[in-house]
Amino acid sequence: xxxxxxxxxxxxxxxxxxxxxxxxxxxxxxxxxxxxxxxxxxxxxxxxxxxxxxxxxxxxxxxxxxxxxxxxxxxxxxxxxxxxxxxxxxxxxxxxxxx
Numbered sequence: 001x002x003x004x005x006x007x008x009x010x011x012x013x014x015x016x017x018x019x020x021x022x023x024x025x026x027x028x029x030x031x032x033x034x035x036x037x038x039x040x041x042x043x044x045x046x047x048x049x050x051x052x053x054x055x056x057x058x059x060x061x062x063x064x065x066x067x068x069x070x071x072x073x074x075x076x077x078x079x080x081x082x083x084x085x086x087x088x089x090x091x092x093x094x095x096x097x098x099x
Contacts, residue, residue, distance in 0.1 A: 015030045024030045071079045
């Protein structure tokens with residue numbers, strides 16, 4: 001079963017340009033790549049959302065267990081900056097294989 005889709009002129013011109021560049025063999029190839037990219041983006045966004053949910057769950061569990069640091073508002077910026085620096089150092093150590 002083949003679907004027929006009416007594309008706006010600007011999108012049709014973009015597709016034609018991509019095909020004419022030789023990068024794609026035809027309109028179907030461009031559209032297939034577009035669908036693949038949309039699916040890939042959706043997968044990445046779902047993974048990010050899962051990671052945020054996991055992090056929130058861990059954070060709430062820590063709060064429930066009393067595992068937190070009470071930071072005065074005037075020190076919050078410095079505290080967050082330190083956490084960021086520590087995270088960068090940890091990430092660098094992991095990429096070097098140190099940690």
